[in-house]
Amino acid sequence: MRKYGVVDTTFSRVNMGDIAERTIKKEDNDCEIKRYTVPGIKDLPVAAKKLIDWGSDGVITLGWVGRTQLDKYSYLSTSIGLIMVQILTSKHVIDVTVHEDEAEHPDDLVRIAEDRATKHAINLVRLVRDGESSLRGYAGKGLRQGYRNAGELS
Amino acid sequence: MRKYGVVDTTFSRVNMGDIAERTIKKEDNDCEIKRYTVPGIKDLPVAAKKLIDWGSDGVITLGWVGRTQLDKYSYLSTSIGLIMVQILTSKHVIDVTVHEDEAEHPDDLVRIAEDRATKHAINLVRLVRDGESSLRGYAGKGLRQGYRNAGELS
């Protein structure tokens, strides 16, 4: 049985934590999921770290980022933190972020969030359950999450 | 009994440390609070680290950031530092910052500071006392601190 961690935020405007939970359960029927909800993106790294301390084999974090330059600096520091958690634990923490300035219309943001959370939850299951070769068939294929695939350049 | 740490600065133009202390006491009547006042934001990470060394179960830091690009780089390095403290200790350090360019009128800055410090002090109590599920009901709800909630996208 595999243990997955899901971390989401109250700042987010879409419940991506629920999407990730549902997707993981559907993809891996021998698993346990632990969910951790924090205020904002800068709280994601410690929650991921704690979930790994408590036994998670891999974690998905789901963050929502505002439009200002300051929000982008918060994104940068969060990204560095999430990478450090992974380096120190040798566990994957798949980092899903939706940026409020990715689209003007709320429907588009919802669609991006759902697509990105779903695809990356599947990526997490593959990496945790099936290991380092699980995504080999897609290497260099220009896959995108939240958008249409860009495709391979011939 | 829970132990909370509160770190604030002499650079700040609002006494957010007092606000945080009052709020924590009101929210959690079986707690001890340790306060640490430092000059500016770049001194926050070590103070948070020391409070955790001394037994705090979680910390709130309250920083005030100036208007220049340099202040923003200081914000960035501080954010990275606060995230590293959390990763190394597996304890929450909730990071409240008010940026002097968030509003033109002093009254608005005061209001932002009070709202943000209060709401995040409550977040800290919930996470420390009630754990990883304490904010689950607000996941994806678009909560904001310092501003009106943005709300969930339908």
Added chain:
Amino acid sequence: MRKYGVVDTTFSRVNMGDIAERTIKKEDNDCEIKRYTVPGIKDLPVAAKKLIDWGSDGVITLGWVGRTQLDKYSYLSTSIGLIMVQILTSKHVIDVTVHEDEAEHPDDLVRIAEDRATKHAINLVRLVRDGESSLRGYAGKGLRQGYRNAGELS
């Protein structure tokens, strides 16, 4: 026998992992290669770390970076992470990245990716197999990967 790690992504639009594998095999006929495919660049550091945990003497990572400022921040956090992996393990992780805005025409991007992945795979073999003096003859020669060499200034 030397052990090399190769990490590539599904985000990439060129299969640089295959290029690196082929090049390493051609350069070093007494070696074992372990490949790890991850979704995007921010997943590279933990994969490199795990390959080193599993015995790799050196790793090459092959990332593809988008055009937006956000992609550049992801590049920055990934670079910091890859450098931290190296510092903590004292092993080389040669970091190949192709940026989608390096060229307008897809053919040029493909050519850059092939040239850069090939040359850096050779660099990795030299450093891992032949050590700290293996590139001495090229010191200060203005070598470039992905572009024509800039050359030494007289």
Added chain:
Amino acid sequence: MRKYGVVDTTFSRVNMGDIAERTIKKEDNDCEIKRYTVPGIKDLPVAAKKLIDWGSDGVITLGWVGRTQLDKYSYLSTSIGLIMVQILTSKHVIDVTVHEDEAEHPDDLVRIAEDRATKHAINLVRLVRDGESSLRGYAGKGLRQGYRNAGELS
């Protein structure tokens, strides 16, 4: 007896190390000061680390930063480094920096440097000798170093 470390640079255009040494001696008459002079700001973190290795209870670093964007990136990496030293040692490293573009006239730069180095040397003594409550009376008072105090917002 307390042990203070003072780190300054040959890049600086004002001898802030002397100012800091004089101020610390005046503020704390039962102390030992160790001085470390390095070339530029990026050398400050290791010097602070070494002084703490050698027994300093707290350190003040005094850096001078040029006008270009590159200088600002050096400031950023130095700031991250100084914060990491503090986190790893649980000791204060008060970071004084003067930026050459803070003022046009040399007299103003000298005045800023003197004021900032003096006030932060006093801050260091208070934190090291008198502890976490020593600056409590100034919390939220809008103190500034190098400039007139901004004051508390009512």
Added chain:
Amino acid sequence: MRKYGVVDTTFSRVNMGDIAERTIKKEDNDCEIKRYTVPGIKDLPVAAKKLIDWGSDGVITLGWVGRTQLDKYSYLSTSIGLIMVQILTSKHVIDVTVHEDEAEHPDDLVRIAEDRATKHAINLVRLVRDGESSLRGYAGKGLRQGYRNAGELS
């Protein structure tokens, strides 16, 4: 006998490694120098770390940085890495970088590289052999490497 490490790159357009080696030998006649040549600046931190693992008392790294914003982000991540190496080992790693946009004419770039590499190699010898007070006489004197000294402000 002191042990110095010299790290340079094949990306550089001036052989600064040779300049540093010659200068160190001339300054310190009881020393051993170990040279490490890597492809580019992002490979400098691990090489410095390995040289220290192998016994170097101090290291000089000699990097060449391109003109684009991306090159500057690579500079930033490298700088953070070099500072981390120093913090983790408590050894000096003097970081010489020449930026291709510092001058338009190649002759000027060569002159800057020679001056900077020479002066910082001397700085390294002083710090490693003569310790924390060796540069005290130059504190606050506005020394520059690569350019004329800026001088002390009166």
